[in-house]
Amino acid sequence: MIGNGTKALTDFVLPGGESTLGAYRVLYDALPVAIYATDAHGRVTYFNQAAVKLSGRVPELDSDQWCITGTLFRPDGTPLPHYQCPLAVVLNGGEAAAGVECIAERPNGERIWFSAYPTVLRDAEGTITGGINILIDTTERKRAEIEASQQYRAIVETTPECVKIVGSDGALLFMNPQGLRMIGDPSAQAAAGKNIYDLIAPEDRDRYREMNERVCRGEKASLEFDIVGFEGKRRHMESHATPLRQLDGSIVQLALTRDISERAEAQRAARLLSAIVDTSDDAIISKNLDGTITSWNKSAERLFGYTADEIIGKSITLLIPPERLDEEPEIIARLKRGERVDHIQTQRLRKDGAKIDLSLTISPVKDGAGLIIGASKIARDITPLKRAERSSLLLKAIVDSSEDAIISKNLDGTITSWNESAERLFGYTAEEIVGKSITVLIPEELLEEERKIIARLKQGERVDHFETQRLRKDGSRLDLSLTISPVRDSTGKVVGASKIARDISERKRAEARQLQVESELRRANEDLEQFAFSASHDLQEPLRSVKIYSELLTLDYGGALTGEAQEYLKHLCAGVSRMEMLVRDLLSYTQVTKFDRPREPADAGSALSAACASLNSRIDEASAQITFETLPAVPVHGAHLQQLFQNLIGNAIKYRSPDRAPVVHVSACRTNGHWTFAVADNGIGIEPEYKENIFGLFKRLHTSDEYSGTGLGLAICQKIVDRYQGRIWVESEPGQRSIFYFTLPGG
Numbered sequence: 186m187i188g189n190g191t192k193a194l195t196d197f198v199l200p201g202g203e204s205t206l207g208a209y210r211v212l213y214d215a216l217p218v219a220i221y222a223t224d225a226h227g228r229v230t231y232f233n234q235a236a237v238k239l240s241g242r243v244p245e246l247d248s249d250q251w252c253i254t255g256t257l258f259r260p261d262g263t264p265l266p267h268y269q270c271p272l273a274v275v276l277n278g279g280e281a282a283a284g285v286e287c288i289a290e291r292p293n294g295e296r297i298w299f300s301a302y303p304t305v306l307r308d309a310e311g312t313i314t315g316g317i318n319i320l321i322d323t324t325e326r327k328r329a330e331i332e333a334s335q336q337y338r339a340i341v342e343t344t345p346e347c348v349k350i351v352g353s354d355g356a357l358l359f360m361n362p363q364g365l366r367m368i369g370d371p372s373a374q375a376a377a378g379k380n381i382y383d384l385i386a387p388e389d390r391d392r393y394r395e396m397n398e399r400v401c402r403g404e405k406a407s408l409e410f411d412i413v414g415f416e417g418k419r420r421h422m423e424s425h426a427t428p429l430r431q432l433d434g435s436i437v438q439l440a441l442t443r444d445i446s447e448r449a450e451a452q453r454a455a456r457l458l459s460a461i462v463d464t465s466d467d468a469i470i471s472k473n474l475d476g477t478i479t480s481w482n483k484s485a486e487r488l489f490g491y492t493a494d495e496i497i498g499k500s501i502t503l504l505i506p507p508e509r510l511d512e513e514p515e516i517i518a519r520l521k522r523g524e525r526v527d528h529i530q531t532q533r534l535r536k537d538g539a540k541i542d543l544s545l546t547i548s549p550v551k552d553g554a555g556l557i558i559g560a561s562k563i564a565r566d567i568t569p570l571k572r573a574e575r576s577s578l579l580l581k582a583i584v585d586s587s588e589d590a591i592i593s594k595n596l597d598g599t600i601t602s603w604n605e606s607a608e609r610l611f612g613y614t615a616e617e618i619v620g621k622s623i624t625v626l627i628p629e630e631l632l633e634e635e636r637k638i639i640a641r642l643k644q645g646e647r648v649d650h651f652e653t654q655r656l657r658k659d660g661s662r663l664d665l666s667l668t669i670s671p672v673r674d675s676t677g678k679v680v681g682a683s684k685i686a687r688d689i690s691e692r693k694r695a696e697a698r699q700l701q702v703e704s705e706l707r708r709a710n711e712d713l714e715q716f717a718f719s720a721s722h723d724l725q726e727p728l729r730s731v732k733i734y735s736e737l738l739t740l741d742y743g744g745a746l747t748g749e750a751q752e753y754l755k756h757l758c759a760g761v762s763r764m765e766m767l768v769r770d771l772l773s774y775t776q777v778t779k780f781d782r783p784r785e786p787a788d789a790g791s792a793l794s795a796a797c798a799s800l801n802s803r804i805d806e807a808s809a810q811i812t813f814e815t816l817p818a819v820p821v822h823g824a825h826l827q828q829l830f831q832n833l834i835g836n837a838i839k840y841r842s843p844d845r846a847p848v849v850h851v852s853a854c855r856t857n858g859h860w861t862f863a864v865a866d867n868g869i870g871i872e873p874e875y876k877e878n879i880f881g882l883f884k885r886l887h888t889s890d891e892y893s894g895t896g897l898g899l900a901i902c903q904k905i906v907d908r909y910q911g912r913i914w915v916e917s918e919p920g921q922r923s924i925f926y927f928t929l930p931g932g
């Protein structure tokens with residue numbers, strides 16, 4: 186429009202311009218744009234009212250040269266001398282672009298922007314006759330432009346995000362201060378002339394390059410990537426980019442980039458937290474203040490039996506047993522006051538209706554403004570604990586009612602518990618002794634023994650029925666049997682010991698009495714044996730004299746005696762023989778214990794042969810048959826073994842059946858580490874009621890008239906096997922057979 190106007194005005198210029206102008210003067214005066222005309226030298230020859238309004242002054246005709254305004258400035262603020270103003274340039278034959286922008290200062294100091302459209306006037310020959318300049322006031326537009334650009338600048342500079350312009354080759358063309366801070370270069374020195382690709386973390390560089398090239402082809406794009414700043418710090422960024430067309434038509438990337446490291450970190454932390462919440466052994470639940478459940482972790486699923494899907498959105502009262510429903514309003518009231526509810530022990534319901542013992546810790550949850558909007562609840566299953574508590578209360582009753590003292594102590598010997606029996610036994614009350622050292626109960630000389638016990642406990646060993654002595658409070662001694670077990674903590678480490686102490690004073694006293702009786706008895710037995718030995722030994726001598734003289738009497742004077750005297754003499758000789766046998770047996774009986782422990786084992790086969798040799802005449806006389814199996818060597822005296830065989834085989838021949846020749850079989854078998862010998866005969870046998878009796882001293886089932894004997898043979902056998910902790914017994918079928926068994930050590 187303006188351009189067209191300028192052209193039109195030029196068209197009107199005719200040779201002798203002044204008068205031509207005059208024809209249009211009224212028109213020019215009425216135009217709302219400033220117009221002035223000059224002569225060929227630039228002197229002002231005309232101006233309209235709009236020119237006065239624009240310049241803020243009344244131009245001086247023929248005096249003002251080239252322009253009608255006061256001081257001039259270029260758009261960049263530098264002074265513009267009047268002779269270089271747009272009209273001066275064209276009048277001097279130069280080129281001046283239409284719409285050249287200038288700034289003029291009005292006399293009141295106000296600056297205005299205008300665009301100048303200068304034109305030269307020429308005559309028919311083309312000689313410059315003057316000039317016309319049209320000035321368009323652009324102050325308002327310019328101000329708006331400046332304001333807008335200042336606003337943009339302010340936005341760019343104050344936005345917390347990075348604003349940057351990146352060339353299609355990655356060159357960093359512009360970056361706001363926030364951006365510079367984000368890349369660790371607040372002074373912009375390192376960033377100047379940099380390629381943005383160098384700042385992108387290597388693993389994201391290709392993606393970023395691809396995005397930049399796409400944007401520079403005219404597309405919008407968004408991308409998350411990591412940068413490594415100049416200071417080496419890694420940041421996670423989110424960028425939204427748009428193509429920006431340059432004046433030369435090329436496209437660059439304008440991007441708004443935000444540092445989301447914290448958000449990413451927060452997301453990571455949130456993920457971590459949620460993983461922790463899910464792996465927690467405790468049930469973690471959150472709810473609104475109206476009791477609606479808003480979150481429910483895995484342990485809550487396990488503990489209560491509801492899945493998160495089933496329960497979220499439901500009321501927490503679903504979990505509360507009817508008799509405990511009044512707990513909830515009280516808890517809510519405390520939470521609303523901002524209080525935390527710590528470790529309250531209560532019961533809740535599982536989905537299957539079972540009650541569980543729980544410890545609850547409930548904390549208020551606040552929103553960003555600090556307003557309480559709900560609660561988080563940590564529920565720990567204490568059912569096993571409660572069960573343990575209940576069983577320990579039982580246990581406590583047992584401990585208290587136990588007859589035994591039950592004490593526990595630390596590894597350093599400090600007493601930690603003390604039951605009622607311990608009070609009775611030791612005379613200390615629990616108050617007096619708990620916290621004291623166990624050594625107050627231990628006699629001085631037994632302290633070392635206690636140290637050894639502690640060492641065994643530390644190894645995790647148990648000490649069973651250990652008999653020792655301890656001190657009562659009054660200083661007297663107690664005989665005790667101690668059973669001590671290590672006490673471990675939850676990790677299995679031995680941290681102390683529990684001790685059960687049984688008073689064995691009474692038993693010890695009884696044992697001592699028993700020992701005394703036994704030793705008295707032993708002494709009496711020894712005296713008796715000594716007496717029997719001496720008596721039988723000393724009796725042998727006079728007995729031999731009686732025997733010799735009675736035999737001499739029979740031999741030398743038997744014929745001279747009457748029949749009745751001869752009968753008396755026969756009885757005398759028989760009595761002497763029996764007496765001799767008795768004395769001999771008695772002597773062997775007393776001699777059983779005379780031998781020391783054998784140095785080497787005796788061969789039972791040899792002992793049997795020796796026994797048979799000494800029984801030779803009786804075997805022959807009875808036509809007895811003696812058979813035997815392989816016999817072992819046993820750790821006993823050979824003489825004892827021989828005596829056993831001799832007495833048993835002798836009896837087998839003596840108590841033979843009148844109907845058959847005696848057959849005796851000797852054998853041995855090994856059982857449970859000892860040898861069991863058997864001497865079997867086919868004799869008259871023994872009635873069951875006498876099976877035990879016959880092993881006693883002088884016990885006989887027959888008179889001397891029926892069978893000669895002293896009743897000592899089996900008693901000697903019994904004494905021999907007793908000496909070797911063996912056993913002797915008989916199995917018999919009366920009239921058929923007897924088998925005498927005896928056991929000896931296996932060696």
Ligand code: ADP
Nearest residue numbers: 836837840870879885886894895896897898899
């Ligand atoms: P005795 O000197 O009487 O033989 P023992 O002590 O040897 O004394 O035997 C005790 C009694 O056991 C015998 O009197 C006899 O009655 C009985 N007796 C011992 N051995 C046998 C046997 N092999 N058969 C039957 N009875 C026997």
